[in-house]
Amino acid sequence: MIRLHDVTLSYRGRTGEVTALAHTTLKVEKGEFAAVVGPSGCGKSTLMKLVTGLIRPTKGKVEVDGADVTGPVKIAGMAFQAANMLPWRSVIDNVMLPLEIVQPHRGRLSRERAAYRERAMDLLGVVGLRDFADRYPWEMSGGMQQRASLCRALIHEPALLMLDEPFAALDAFTREELWVVLRDLWHRLGFTVILVTHDLREAAFLADTIHVMSARPGHIVETRTVDFPRPRPLDVLYTTPFTDLVHSLRNKIAEVRQA
Amino acid sequence: MRITAEDLTPVAFTLAIFVLWELACILFRIDSFILPAPTAVAAAMVQYWWPLLKNSFVTLWTTTVGFLLAVAFGIALGIIVGWSRAIYRGLYPVMIGFNSIPKVAVVPILIMWFGIGEIPAILTAFLISFFPIVVNVATGLATTEPDLEDVLRALGASKLDIMRKVGIPRTGPYLRGGGGVGNHRRQCRARPPDGSGGLQLPDAAGVRRPDGARDRGHPHVRGVRRAGKAHG
Numbered sequence: 001m002i003r004l005h006d007v008t009l010s011y012r013g014r015t016g017e018v019t020a021l022a023h024t025t026l027k028v029e030k031g032e033f034a035a036v037v038g039p040s041g042c043g044k045s046t047l048m049k050l051v052t053g054l055i056r057p058t059k060g061k062v063e064v065d066g067a068d069v070t071g072p073v074k075i076a077g078m079a080f081q082a083a084n085m086l087p088w089r090s091v092i093d094n095v096m097l098p099l100e101i102v103q104p105h106r107g108r109l110s111r112e113r114a115a116y117r118e119r120a121m122d123l124l125g126v127v128g129l130r131d132f133a134d135r136y137p138w139e140m141s142g143g144m145q146q147r148a149s150l151c152r153a154l155i156h157e158p159a160l161l162m163l164d165e166p167f168a169a170l171d172a173f174t175r176e177e178l179w180v181v182l183r184d185l186w187h188r189l190g191f192t193v194i195l196v197t198h199d200l201r202e203a204a205f206l207a208d209t210i211h212v213m214s215a216r217p218g219h220i221v222e223t224r225t226v227d228f229p230r231p232r233p234l235d236v237l238y239t240t241p242f243t244d245l246v247h248s249l250r251n252k253i254a255e256v257r258q259a
Numbered sequence: 260m261r262i263t264a265e266d267l268t269p270v271a272f273t274l275a276i277f278v279l280w281e282l283a284c285i286l287f288r289i290d291s292f293i294l295p296a297p298t299a300v301a302a303a304m305v306q307y308w309w310p311l312l313k314n315s316f317v318t319l320w321t322t323t324v325g326f327l328l329a330v331a332f333g334i335a336l337g338i339i340v341g342w343s344r345a346i347y348r349g350l351y352p353v354m355i356g357f358n359s360i361p362k363v364a365v366v367p368i369l370i371m372w373f374g375i376g377e378i379p380a381i382l383t384a385f386l387i388s389f390f391p392i393v394v395n396v397a398t399g400l401a402t403t404e405p406d407l408e409d410v411l412r413a414l415g416a417s418k419l420d421i422m423r424k425v426g427i428p429r430t431g432p433y434l435r436g437g438g439g440v441g442n443h444r445r446q447c448r449a450r451p452p453d454g455s456g457g458l459q460l461p462d463a464a465g466v467r468r469p470d471g472a473r474d475r476g477h478p479h480v481r482g483v484r485r486a487g488k489a490h491g
Contacts, residue, residue: 074415080406
């Protein structure tokens with residue numbers, strides 16, 4: 001599904017050449033849930049932009065779905081730390097925004113609005129927001145906005161979901177709730193995920209594989225396979241193998257921060 | 260809808276101010292030539308209702324025409340300026356500069372050019388509302404959240420799509436504020452208490468938040484009123 005072959009990205013900053021990513025090689029299979037963790041400023045977000053084709057690599061090659069990435073990939077849904085809802089649109093209209101942009105939905109939307117609306121309502125139902133569809137984003141809590149943001153990222157049934165620290169601004173309880181929401185959405189829809197996060201427990205709970213990045217210039221220093229059986233209940237967070245995994249990831253990151 | 264005590268406060272405060280004003284005029288024996296009491300003003304309004312109405316009508320139509328022209332040209336220029344960051348950054352200081360010229364100072368020049376009459380009035384109303392509209396439209400377009408832009412670009416959105424779906428609508432409440440359209444009121448009401456939900460823009464000199472939420476007294480509403488005075 002996703003291949004990065006020896007990718008380097010550098011750009012001209014105010015103080016000269018900055019290398020955000022150096023010789024990164026990454027492989028994510030179709031339907032896989034991959035997490036990328038690393039110290040802050042290690043180029044995780046750059047990685048996301050490379051995969052979605054928002055920026056082009058300086059060296060190396062990015063492949064998505066067997067084709068070279070030369071521009072925005074159009075099969076990706078994205079969600080960020082800030083929910084970025086449009087305040088003048090109701091929740092359901094925010095969720096349906098991608099349908100106004102992506103083909104073939106764009107051409108069909110006006111004719112099949114009722115069917116699309118139903119699809120959006122179903123998705124809102126999965127994340128527990130069905131009753132809030134006609135509310136406005138500013139009437140909702142941060143956690144609820146983030147749920148809506150996930151729906152917006154998924155409404156056009158993307159093959160790839162890119163998440164850049166989507167739960168970082170939420171409190172611990174809401175975060176765990178949303179892990180479960182994301183886990184269930186992923187089981188149900190079977191998309192490929194790249195989740196960029198600081199939260200090692202989040203990565204270990206959700207992902208099939210965890211890629212650890214080094215400090216800048218970032219590259220992947222270690223890849224772990226997480227084989228806790230699925231579906232994973234939240235209780236897995238409190239088992240010894242889980243805490244051991246988080247602990248060893250923690251040590252690895254401490255090590256690369258030093259280096 | 261139930262009327263709460265809070266809904267009545269504007270009425271109560273307005274009445275209170277008139278009462279205080281009246282009392283001050285009586286207590287301090289202020290000459291009606293210096294400051295007429297509200298009752299005297301009301302009496303004059305009854306007595307001269309016809310000339311007042313006639314002149315108000317002229318003010319209304321000249322300022323409306325000026326405002327509509329400003330909306331049309333302001334949006335057009337705002338879209339051009341906001342289209343690219345480079346144009347925006349280049350022209351922003353120029354626009355702020357023009358906007359800081361006191362419009363009242365321009366009025367005598369307009370009168371010299373066009374004579375006394377409707378045209379200088381229309382132009383004054385136009386000048387007062389034009390720059391805030393340009394600056395707001397341009398700012399709304401040029402400062403779309405980078406994350407949101409990424410979301411849309413990753414979907415294959417063109418620059419025009421982003422303008423249509425995000426840039427232009429986000430300047431909408433500001434513009435509608437001038438017309439007092441209902442949706443604007445609704446946005447006024449519900450401000451996210453923690454400030455999390457709303458898109459936010461940097462405050463710049465003479466620039467209002469385009470979500471219209473912070474202040475009910477919109478600059479062009481005020482502008483129109485002031486222009487009316489300049490004319491009358």
